[in-house]
Amino acid sequence: MNENKALAEHALKEIQQLYRIERMADERNLPFEERAKLREELAAPIMKSLEAWMERTYPKVLPQSLIGEAIGYSYSLWPRMKNYLLDGRLKLDNNMAENAIRPIALSRKNFMFCGNHEAAGNTAIICSLLTSCKEQGVNPREWLIDVIGKMPYYQKPGNDENLKKLLPHYWKNEGN
Incomplete structure (x- = not known):
């Protein structure tokens, strides 16, 4: 167990860097662009070292142990993770996305009491649209009105393109 703790601490120190x-x-x-250059200079060697460490360490731990599962x-995901080195727009983690969906994830239990499956689906759609308003800086009340x-x-058959224009990010760009 102490060996696994030391391994975990090593990985965490690398990630903290x-x-x-x-x-x-x-x-x-x-x-x-400059962020990507900084990452290439400073973060790429850490990522390469961490990848080599995982390759050396995984065969030495039990796959079902916590450290084995974490390394596995x-x-x-490592090939996708390395993409963050190439593009300064990418984040190191998905915390922003996690925080954005947390309210809906926490509401799941409440959706059980919406009455039926269709009502729960409609509630989820409304929550998603209102969250989109928030992310776009759109006043939800003005948007809804x-x-x-x-x-x-807009609800005529074959009018899907016009319906898209009502989504919060399009609506905002239309000067509403």
């Missing part, structure tokens, strides 16, 4: 590099880029307010999971007023004119 990656976050320090991201914090450095944030503090310098680097544009995406991480290594399986405008969109509900336009719906009868």
Whole structure:
């Protein structure tokens, strides 16, 4: 168990270095291109070292142990993870996405009491649209009032393109 703790601490220290590099880029307010260059210079060697460490360490641990599962999971995602080195727009983690969907995930239990499956689905759609408004900086009340007023004119067969224009990000760009 202590051996696994030491292994986990090693991996966490390496990951913390990656976050320090991201914090450095944030503090310098680097544009995406320069952030990618900084990552190539500082983070790429850490990523390469961590990948080699996983390859050496995994055969030495039990696959069902916590550290074995963590290494197996991480290594399986490693090719996609390395993409963050190439593009300064990509984040090191998915925390923003996780935080954005957390309210809906927490509401799942409440959806059980919506009455029926269709009502639960409709509630999920409404929550998704309102969250989209929030992410786009759109006032949900103004958006709903405008969109509900336009719906009868947009719900004609074959009018899907016009319906897309009512989505919060299009609506915002249309100057509403």
